[in-house]
Amino acid sequence: MSPDEYCQQRAAGSGSSFYYSFRFLPTPQRRAITALYAFCREVDDVVDEVSDPAVARAKLAWWADELNRIYRGSPSHPVAQALTSVVRDYALERDRLMDVLEGMRMDLDYNRYPDFATLEVYCHRVAGVVGMLSAGIFGWSDSRTLEYARTLGIAFQLTNIIRDVGEDVRRNRVYIPLDDLHRFELTTDDLILLREDDRFSRLMAFQIARAREYYSRALALLPAVDRHAQRPGLAMAAIYRALLDEIASLEGKVLNQRIALTPMRKLWLAWKTWVSN
Secondary structure, eight states, X not given: OOHHHHHHHHHHHHTOHHHHHSTTSOHHHHHHHHHHHHHHHHHHHHHHHOOOHHHHHHHHHHXXXXXXXXXXXXXXXXXXXXXXXXXXXXXXXXXXXXXXXXXXXXXXXXXXXXXXXXXXXXXXXXXXXXXXXXXXXXXXXXXXXXXXXXHHHHHHHHHHHHHTHHHHHHTXXXXXXXXXXXXXXXXXXXXXXXXXXXXXXXXXXXXXXHHHHHHHHHHHHSOGGGTTTTHHHHHXXXXXXXXXXXXXXXXXXXXXXXXXXXXXXXXHHHHHHHHTO
């Protein structure tokens, strides 16, 4: 299996909205964004699947070395090998890829986030930076597009957090800021006990409103000159906003179920956005 085939397998096998959003890209860009996505999956899996924090830190340190090897042209991992030409052809900055690793390290330092300011740093590193890297692959001519992409990435991560509250709490992780829980007279124990009462519904309505604000802010930042080039991000925004609407229609009841869109609906939303921009 070639490095590109390995990355493609990682992307297609995940069922992620990313896959539906960039499948309409020309082959060179699709190959590049698939390699970037596969890198994000690899390092995210280190945190999600390695139970020993010391081992997870060692693996992330290995990936930091591997990123350096990418820029020297001598990586060993198939994802890193696929990324080597991508960082060259699209001038992806090493510091931004390192920021993604720093975000993953935050998952080893925190399983609770005291406030939104701390959570936003995490979201910037694991998703906002990825948005900026992705924008570089899609192409831009106005530097404001990078801030659009960063803000949109944070919106995506906030949506993931909302969707996955139940799954995360079962893994002893709470991404809802603790001061937000306090505001709605909830504790982490209420989440652990899967209490979906009126307090929880109001908490989730607040989280959904915050995520929607980030989508609105991001879309307002996108310069018209780059709108066509940034269609993959817009397609993903259409999918994620539809997911957010679905969660809202169910009053944010995500503790006992995982709310998701069907693959066909994701494909339809991605295609409709693609042809209209």
